[in-house]
């Protein structure tokens with residue numbers, strides 16, 4: 001059964017370009033409720049751990065350097081079918097391939113600097129949410 005929570009980050013490029021508000025508006029307009037949220041900057045250690053699954057990819061260090069280059073917004077979101085519906089809302093990894101009206105189509109700079117993260121499975125949504133928030137930081 002599909003779960004009802006996902007995890008997102010508004011990445012450094014979208015924070016830098018002043019689009020936190022626009023992106024949060026799109027997220028809430030699409031019916032997601034915010035269950036936890038913080039404005040923070042990742043350490044290199046945190047970014048490496050978060051993206052550990054990509055450690056063997058040639059762009060791993062570039063990805064880590066980008067993710068620590070400025071502040072981010074991390075959030076846990078709730079909606080029926082959250083993971084799949086949020087992936088639809090953000091669009092393809094590469095904004096040039098993302099559908100019209102998606103967050104990445106509107107706000108991402110490139111495949112690397114692509115404005116937002118969205119968990120790719122219920123299992124990873126739970127792991128990623130717990131990576132950034134303890135239970136006292138998540139509303140009921």
Ligand code: GDP
Pocket residue numbers: 059062063092093111112113114116117118120
């Ligand atoms: P996602 O699930 O759509 O975020 O995409 P992936 O899991 O494939 O990649 C994770 C993140 O790595 C992406 O969101 C990008 O920020 C970054 N990324 C993906 N491909 C590349 C690439 O070719 N070069 C660089 N520098 N970063 C990439």
